[in-house]
Every structure is written in structure tokens, then in C-alpha cells.
Amino acid sequence: MVKPKYTKEEIISLLSVIPDPEIPVVNIYEMGMLHDVLIDESGYEIVLTPTYTGCPAMGIIEQDIKLTLAKQGIKPVKVKLVYDPAWTTDWMTEAAKEKLSRYGIAPPLHSSCTSDVFAHNVIPCPRCHSEDTVIISRFGATACKSLYQCNDCKEPFEYFKCH
Amino acid sequence: MNTITKQQALYKYSLRLGDNALIHSYRLSEWCSNAPILEEDLALTNFALDMIGRAQAILGYAGQLGDMEKTADDLAYRRGEREYYNNLIIEMPNGDFANTIARLLFVSVYEFYFFSELQNSSDPTLAAIAAKTLKEVKYHMAHARDWVLRLGDGTDESRSRMQAAVSALWMYTGELFETDEAAAILQDANIAVDMPPLKEKWNAIVRQILADAAIAIPADEYMQTGSSKGVHTEHLGHILSEMQYLQRTYPEAIW
Ligand SMILES: [Zn+2]
Numbered sequence: 001m002v003k004p005k006y007t008k009e010e011i012i013s014l015l016s017v018i019p020d021p022e023i024p025v026v027n028i029y030e031m032g033m034l035h036d037v038l039i040d041e042s043g044y045e046i047v048l049t050p051t052y053t054g055c056p057a058m059g060i061i062e063q064d065i066k067l068t069l070a071k072q073g074i075k076p077v078k079v080k081l082v083y084d085p086a087w088t089t090d091w092m093t094e095a096a097k098e099k100l101s102r103y104g105i106a107p108p109l110h111s112s113c114t115s116d117v118f119a120h121n122v123i124p125c126p127r128c129h130s131e132d133t134v135i136i137s138r139f140g141a142t143a144c145k146s147l148y149q150c151n152d153c154k155e156p157f158e159y160f161k162c163h
Numbered sequence: 164m165n166t167i168t169k170q171q172a173l174y175k176y177s178l179r180l181g182d183n184a185l186i187h188s189y190r191l192s193e194w195c196s197n198a199p200i201l202e203e204d205l206a207l208t209n210f211a212l213d214m215i216g217r218a219q220a221i222l223g224y225a226g227q228l229g230d231m232e233k234t235a236d237d238l239a240y241r242r243g244e245r246e247y248y249n250n251l252i253i254e255m256p257n258g259d260f261a262n263t264i265a266r267l268l269f270v271s272v273y274e275f276y277f278f279s280e281l282q283n284s285s286d287p288t289l290a291a292i293a294a295k296t297l298k299e300v301k302y303h304m305a306h307a308r309d310w311v312l313r314l315g316d317g318t319d320e321s322r323s324r325m326q327a328a329v330s331a332l333w334m335y336t337g338e339l340f341e342t343d344e345a346a347a348i349l350q351d352a353n354i355a356v357d358m359p360p361l362k363e364k365w366n367a368i369v370r371q372i373l374a375d376a377a378i379a380i381p382a383d384e385y386m387q388t389g390s391s392k393g394v395h396t397e398h399l400g401h402i403l404s405e406m407q408y409l410q411r412t413y414p415e416a417i418w
Contacts, residue, residue, distance in 0.1 A: 028252075036337055050295075050297065051214060051218075051301065052212075053213060053216030053217045053219070053220055053292070053296065054212040054213050054214070054215050054216025054217070055216065056212075082291070083220065083288070083291035083292050083295050084287060084290070085286075085291075085294075086294040086295040086298065087295070088298075114298070114301045114302075117305050118305055118308060132214065136202070137206070138202075138206060138302065138305075138306055139202070139206040139209040139302075140205065141205075143212055143213065145172070147202075163298050
């Protein structure tokens with residue numbers, strides 16, 4: 001039996017540098033995807049919650065985690081995907097939302113924004129903060145975003161859908 | 164007296180959920196680069212992506228029941244037509260855009276209520292996948308409704324196409340609410356969803372949307388059936404022959 005050398009906090013801090021492959025200004029920890037780190041004599045288990053069931057970034061993130069820890073000589077490492085509890089955009093930290101906004105992506109509204117499935121929500125422009133915006137396409141370049149345009153500054157922008 | 168065990172029932176129930184997601188994903192993917200406008204190309208393929216993820220999760224779960232040790236790929240590529248349990252409406256050809264949207268409306272409203280219930284299932288894996296799926300299905304449903312209203316309330320051409328699609332697919336909607344032996348066994352264990360209340364909710368909302376779109380609601384006459392016994396239309400065979408071609412020609416191929 002070997003005593004694990006690293007604490008959960010140390011592992012999380014190492015993994016916190018891994019960017020979201022699709023939105024590189026935010027990392028997997030502040031996005032709420034890095035759900036837990038379980039440590040026992042048999043090794044380290046990294047628990048991820050997928051943002052979307054079909055999110056193609058999950059495979060890349062898994063590789064990044066293994067690579068990051070291997071570089072530190074940390075082993076054995078297992079990465080596990082869990083659906084329970086279901087990931088929600090409410091897990092994003094305020095810092096992550098702020099980064100998204102500065103990057104030009106409107107951050108998600110609270111997850112209750114789909115409680116009325118057919119409602120159209122007001123999404124403020126991340127550049128000029130105008131609320132006079134219009135949806136151009138409910139779906140965008142990645143599963144998590146919609147496309148909007150601001151009627152004041154005229155700039156198109158992406159919105160990270162609430163989930 | 165049951166003819167199958169609870170585990171066999173759970174396997175079949177999961178296959179049906181996984182197959183519906185897999186085959187619907189396949190159909191929507193056929194719109195890739197063929198949709199009428201770029202935004203729809205994005206929307207339909209985004210739905211396809213949600214569904215392929217769902218199929219992977221559910222088939223992956225089904226394959227691990229008991230001591231089967233099958234992967235989601237094994238189940239997708241190595242089952243014949245008679246071992247597929249997706250609903251018939253799912254495998255129907257895309258037809259025109261209105262037809263694809265009519266199916267999306269019928270199926271997404273059904274899935275919205277279905278997964279709203281399944282998230283309370285006593286099977287923790289199915290409940291978790293349902294909670295996740297529900298978030299995605301809400302977007303599918305809102306999108307389908309928008310288009311039904313737009314086409315129904317559009318030109319003579321768009322309304323007649325929307326009407327034709329609804330009329331043609333209506334006879335495939337009854338099957339969504341069928342209960343077979345597997346579902347009955349699982350319902351006793353609080354795993355499966357109780358169908359009759361679901362049908363009522365589905366009817367209320369679908370009829371409201373069609374009325375708002377000025378689309379006539381077809382009469383509930385003969386309803387097609389068969390998929391719970393693995394009996395399909397000729398269309399599923401064509402899907403599988405293309406989808407499974409590589410694994411059948413080069414078994415064990417990986418990349
Ligand atoms: Zn603006």
C-alpha cells in the first residue's frame with residue numbers, strides 16, 4: 001500500500017490550467033466540468049461532468065488531464081465521466097462568466113431561463129451592454145452557443161446558452 | 164407470468180431509448196450541408212450531436228448490464244434490424260424540411276415529457292441521463308415549435324407542406340405511447356415511465372401548437388405499430404446497411 005503523495009487541492013490546482021478546448025479563455029475547473037478528485041491507495045480518479053451529452057471536447061479534456069498529471073509523474077490516473085448530478089451552467093464561477101464576457105461571449109442566464117420552454121429571453125450585448133439584441137441563430141458553431149446581434153453597436157456575438 | 168427477467172426488460176427498455184436517439188441522429192445528420200439555410204444546417208446537426216451523445220450514454224449503459232461487456236459501438240454496429248427497437252416514426256425518411264420538422268415536433272414534445280418523468284426513475288443511471296437529456300430536448304422542442312408556426316402561418320406553399328407532413332406522420336405517433344412487457348415489468352419497479360398520462364400531456368401541447376399554426380389535426384384513426392417487436396418499415400434496413408457497412412466489411416476495424 002502506497003500513501004498518495006498529492007492532496008485533492010493540489011491535483012485540482014494542477015488541472016485548473018487546462019483550458020476548455022472550445023473556449024480557451026476559461027478552464028475546466030471554473031466551467032464546473034471538473035467535478036471531483038477521488039484519491040486512495042489505488043491512485044487518482046478524476047471525475048468529470050460532461051457539459052453536453054455529445055460534447056466532442058470531452059475526449060480532448062480527458063487526454064489533457066492524463067497528460068498534465070503524467071508530466072508531474074502522478075499515477076495511476078483514471079478519468080471518469082458522470083452524468084449525475086447533471087452539469088448546469090449555474091456551476092460556472094463568476095470569474096468564468098466575466099472572462100467569457102470580455103472574450104465577446106454573453107454568459108449564460110440562470111438555468112431557470114428554460115423553465116418556460118417557449119420564452120425568448122433578453123440577452124444583453126457583451127460589448128456595449130445594450131439589451132436591444134436579436135437572435136440570429138439559435139444554434140452556433142458549438143453545441144453550447146447561440147448567435148445574436150446587437151441593434152445598438154451592430155456587432156454580432158455569441159451567447160452561451162443556459163443549461 | 165413474465166417471459167423475461169427484470170434485467171432483460173431493462174436491456175430492452177434501454178435499447179429502445181438508445182436506438183431512438185441513434186437513428187434520429189442519423190436522419191438529422193443527412194441534412195448536413197443540405198438544409199435550406201445555414202442556420203438550419205447548424206440547428207439540425209446540433210440536435211444530431213445531442214442525440215448521438217445520448218445514444219452513446221444509453222447504449223453504453225445497456226451493454227454493461229449483467230455480464231454482457233458490450234460497448235455502445237458493439238450495440239450500434241452489430242445488431243440486425245429485428246434487434247432494433249426504435250419507434251417507426253424515427254426511421255421514416257426525412258422527406259422535405261416540413262416533414263423533418265413535423266417529426267421533430269412530435270418526437271421532441273414526447274421526449275420532453277418522457278425525460279421529465281424518467282429523471283425520477285429508481286434506476287440512477289437512466290435518471291441521470293434523463294436529467295441531462297431534458298436540458299437539450301427543451302431546445303429541440305422550442306425550435307420545432309417555431310418552425311411549425313412559421314411554416315403553418317407562412318405562404319400557401321409552406322402551409323400545404325406543413326399540413327401534408329403532419330397528416331402523413333400522424334399515424335406513427337400512437338406507437339410512441341405503447342407499453343410492452345419490458346416496460347410493464349420496469350414500471351412495477353418504478354424504473355419505467357407511466358405512458359397514459361404522458362399521452363394526455365403530449366396531445367394537449369401538440370394540438371395547441373398545430374391549432375396556433377392553423378394546421379388541421381388529423382383524426383386518430385389507424386396507428387402503425389411493430390417496433391417493440393423489432394418489426395420495422397423497409398427504411399431501417401437501408402439505414403443500417405449504410406451505417407454498419409464498415410464494421411461488417413472489416414470486423415474489429417479501429418482507427
Ligand atoms: Zn452592443
